[in-house]
């Protein structure tokens with residue numbers, strides 16, 4: 695289907711983009727377009743204008759500082775996949791297909807907040823922060839509170855995500871395990887794990903899950919279950935079971951709720967074992 699008639703605006707700078715979005719309350723920011731354009735074609739949304747933010751240099755950077763990585767909102771999945779950011783680069787490399795990775799951006803993905811998107815599982819375990827600029831200034835939010843619900847980021851009209859920051863986790867091992875129906879698809883379930891060990895004892899453990907709830911979640915109970923303990927098959931099984939117990943999947947074309955809950959357990963085990971091998 696063809697999209698409806700829309701205006702197309704290329705702002706010269708971020709302030710101009712914010713101003714335009716503020717004064718046209720059904721206008722939408724356009725990043726990679728890989729969620730927005732399909733929604734336009736299906737006529738799920740009918741904005742009056744698209745404000746193209748991909749040409750704004752102030753949104754396109756990827757810096758490693760001493761204690762954190764800073765990613766401008768229009769950095770693409772492909773660029774992240776090549777940046778050797780522990781965990782996040784692995785997640786980016788598993789998003790969609792090459793075309794999606796070349797066009798789609800991290801700012802667009804977290805502003806869309808599809809419940810099966812890959813980044814949220816990792817951004818939760820990495821304690822990511824989101825910088826937002828809008829008509830009333832700038833604010834910094836924890837990703838966990840920015841992610842209010844499915845398709846519901848903490849954004850008001852005129853606000854633009856400008857940066858995602860991620861602390862460095864020295865000495866941690868990591869893995870992202872994604873189960874997909876076919877290559878290039880969204881996750882049936884995706885599990886991100888960060889683990890710090892001392893010999894065979896677990897010092898710290900973080901687990902984030904996407905695809906099997908209305909939004910990505912961490913399991914505090916599972917994380918506490920394994921901290922300070924020696925790793926063995928029994929504890930890994932218990933942790934994975936707890937992570938699955940906290941899922942709340944729905945049955946759809948990607949599988950039944952029961953299948954997805956079982957898959958959550960399997961993918962959690964795989965993520966822990968894969969991380970421990972690194």
Ligand code: FAD
Pocket residue numbers: 722723724725726727728729730731732747767768788789790791794797798799800801802803804805806808810811812813849853854855856878879880881
């Ligand atoms: P756009 O489509 O341009 O925008 C999406 C929404 O965010 C719009 O509402 C827009 O106004 C808003 N927006 C964009 N940038 C900003 C900003 N900086 N501040 C505020 N609002 C903003 N995703 C996955 O996670 N895993 C997958 O496996 C996967 N597979 C896919 C397969 C296909 C075939 C397609 C088409 C998409 C797939 N996606 C997948 C989604 C893809 O990652 C999208 O690129 C992403 O969700 C949206 O990013 P975008 O840059 O394309 O944003």
